[in-house]
Amino acid sequence: MTKRAEAKYKIDRRMGENIWGRPRSPFNKREYGPGQHGQRRKGKATDFGTQLKAKQKVKGYYGNISERQFHKYYVEALRMKGDSSANLIGLLERRLDAVIYRAKFVPTVFAARQFINHGHIKVNGRRVNIASYQVKVGDLIEVKEASKQLALVLEAQALAERDVPDYVEVDPSKATAKLTRIPNLTEVPYPTHMEPNLVIEFYSR
Structure with a gap:
């Protein structure tokens, strides 16, 4: 990690x-950098x-x-x-932490990494605790049954500041997601x- x-x-x-x-x-x-020198004019x-x-x-x-x-x-x-x-x-975008962040299972990508490391995610029925795991198109990603009602998950699903992109198929009721295709740069919601x-x-x- x-x-x-x-x-x-x-x-x-x-x-x-x-x-x-x-x-x-x-x-x-x-709108300036951190620290005591953050407001200095940059060259x-x-x-x-x-x-x-x-x-x-x-x-x-x-x-x-x-x-x-x-x-x-x-x-x-x-x-x-x-x-x-x-x-x-x-x-x-194929990183497991990126996919569950896109699926709105967690509020931030940093939370996604921790969520995976703590064993809350399964890929194709098997627990995966490596955030950098490369997801393949069509893989079934799911939140463990015991983790679906965690405050972190419920908070993320309620976030209005971002939407799930078209290349990630999500079933919120089951807390499952699939990567349907590898996105182009213009499709990634940066x-x-x-x-x-x-x-x-x-x-x-």
């Missing part, structure tokens, strides 16, 4: 954007700086994935046929603009 050293709201402020679109994000009130971003920020934003959005694991996704995206940036997003092409450029230097 990746250790998340920074608070998720601090990631918002460091990126200069409300990357999850949460109403309670402090970025809505303070013009270099190409490297722009690419680095794009990488950090994508990493942060998916639960602040470790650099080692994120680089593995980049390597795998290059091996696959087609556009590497689209492949990268496809791999990230609250802010993501640039996976710059991530590819960053690692390709």
